Amino acid sequence: MEKVFDEEVAMIRDTARRFVRSRLVPLEAGIDAADDVDADVLARLRAEAVALGLYGFNLPKALGGPGLGVAAKLAILEEVCFTSVPLTEVIGHLPLSLGYFNREQRERMLPGILTGKKLVTYALTEPGAGSDLSGIRTRSRKVSDGWVIDGAKQFISHAETADHILVLALTDAQAALKRRLTTFIVHRNNPGIVGMTRYRKMGWRGYHLNGFSLENCVVPESDVLGEAGGGFLAMIESINHDRIFSACRSLGLAQRGHEMACNYARERSAFGAKLAEHQAIQFMVADNDVEIEAARLLIHRAAALVDADDPTARIATSRAKLYASEMGCRVSDRVLQIFGGMGYMCELPIERFYRDARAFRIGEGTSEMQRIQIARHALAGR
Ligand SMILES: Cc1cc2nc3c(=O)[nH]c(=O)nc-3n(C[C@H](O)[C@H](O)[C@H](O)COP(=O)(O)OP(=O)(O)OC[C@H]3O[C@@H](n4cnc5c(N)ncnc54)[C@H](O)[C@@H]3O)c2cc1C
Numbered sequence: 001m002e003k004v005f006d007e008e009v010a011m012i013r014d015t016a017r018r019f020v021r022s023r024l025v026p027l028e029a030g031i032d033a034a035d036d037v038d039a040d041v042l043a044r045l046r047a048e049a050v051a052l053g054l055y056g057f058n059l060p061k062a063l064g065g066p067g068l069g070v071a072a073k074l075a076i077l078e079e080v081c082f083t084s085v086p087l088t089e090v091i092g093h094l095p096l097s098l099g100y101f102n103r104e105q106r107e108r109m110l111p112g113i114l115t116g117k118k119l120v121t122y123a124l125t126e127p128g129a130g131s132d133l134s135g136i137r138t139r140s141r142k143v144s145d146g147w148v149i150d151g152a153k154q155f156i157s158h159a160e161t162a163d164h165i166l167v168l169a170l171t172d173a174q175a176a177l178k179r180r181l182t183t184f185i186v187h188r189n190n191p192g193i194v195g196m197t198r199y200r201k202m203g204w205r206g207y208h209l210n211g212f213s214l215e216n217c218v219v220p221e222s223d224v225l226g227e228a229g230g231g232f233l234a235m236i237e238s239i240n241h242d243r244i245f246s247a248c249r250s251l252g253l254a255q256r257g258h259e260m261a262c263n264y265a266r267e268r269s270a271f272g273a274k275l276a277e278h279q280a281i282q283f284m285v286a287d288n289d290v291e292i293e294a295a296r297l298l299i300h301r302a303a304a305l306v307d308a309d310d311p312t313a314r315i316a317t318s319r320a321k322l323y324a325s326e327m328g329c330r331v332s333d334r335v336l337q338i339f340g341g342m343g344y345m346c347e348l349p350i351e352r353f354y355r356d357a358r359a360f361r362i363g364e365g366t367s368e369m370q371r372i373q374i375a376r377h378a379l380a381g382r
Helices: 005-036 039-051 070-080 085-091 096-100 103-114 231-268 279-307 313-339 348-359 367-379
Strands: 120-123 139-143 146-157 166-171 182-185 193-198 207-222
Touching: 005 070, 005 085, 005 139, 039 085, 070 085, 070 279, 085 207, 096 231, 120 146, 120 231, 139 166, 146 182, 182 207, 182 231, 207 313, 207 367, 231 313, 231 348, 279 313, 279 348, 313 348, 313 367
Parallel strands: 120 166
Antiparallel strands: 139 146, 146 207, 166 182, 193 207
């Protein structure tokens, strides 16, 4: 892979690597132990990422991004995904749903978003609807100068600190799924957002997932994203793209654990030989090596197809996300095994990799949802 990197991509990759390893990695253990992170620290780091030209690296020029090619975007992604989940947010992998902003919304909101001063998140999931978005019950009704939303959302990434929450709500219960929902840009200080809670969870510590209700939440017409009834498409396009990011996060975590396990196996001795000389360890190392490379190739293929706007990009993205997320769990399990008892202790990040890997099989579409899409595609003979 290295050889195909041209000079500019290599430079971008080095910038990202230096920033991630010198500024973000040292903070990981403290954030994980506290299950929290100082918002001011994150804001300062985002400002550094902006200054380095990394923030919003995935956006096209039309949205004020750098319009990088696929090789550069992947190079940054791989470097960023070396660090822990709450810290990857610093780099500003921004939702492509921003492409649905109209001119006035772009002028009003993009400058804050692109400079990392205003944060965006999206809220699809609710108590009765996760994989199956047809179960969405948060509803919006038209009033004279806007909309009123009522409902509840759960498991929403950093809703408590986001400035703009893209809320998917029902606008026409009788319409087909693709025309039934509308995405609203709801500002966090809207008095209609009530009862914000924070989940305690297994991993991703310091990255907060929230639940909240929308009660008589008034949203002006100017804060509809795209057109009324077009909310599903406005969200889903972004989510398909985010699946590559999610797959890269599994890859980064697996790659880092694998490298640490190889180093450890070379140093640690048992029964008169280095761990690396025992065949049982070698086999785990080999399986990790192959699976990581397979995930990387699937991700690169999916990213290239997305970049080319190829109609098969969606299925390629599902393949990459499914394989990488399941690979991340297998590899982090083997890595922990190679470390023995030390892998289970919080002195090293190995147990964190194991905890963090698990969520990737659920978020951005569960493994089962990816399998359903892939099987449908294969069985249709495409
Ligand atoms: C770390 C994390 C971050 C998240 N961030 C966000 C966010 O920012 N915004 C947001 O909106 N949501 C977010 N989510 C929510 C996430 O998108 C949902 O959890 C996910 O879509 C699954 O929905 P669910 O939890 O309701 O499970 P369900 O849909 O209830 O599914 C439960 C189980 O049943 C399986 N299942 C469901 N239907 C079928 C079927 N037809 N065939 C076979 N199996 C099936 C599922 O695969 C799963 O294993 C996040 C979740 C996590 C874990």
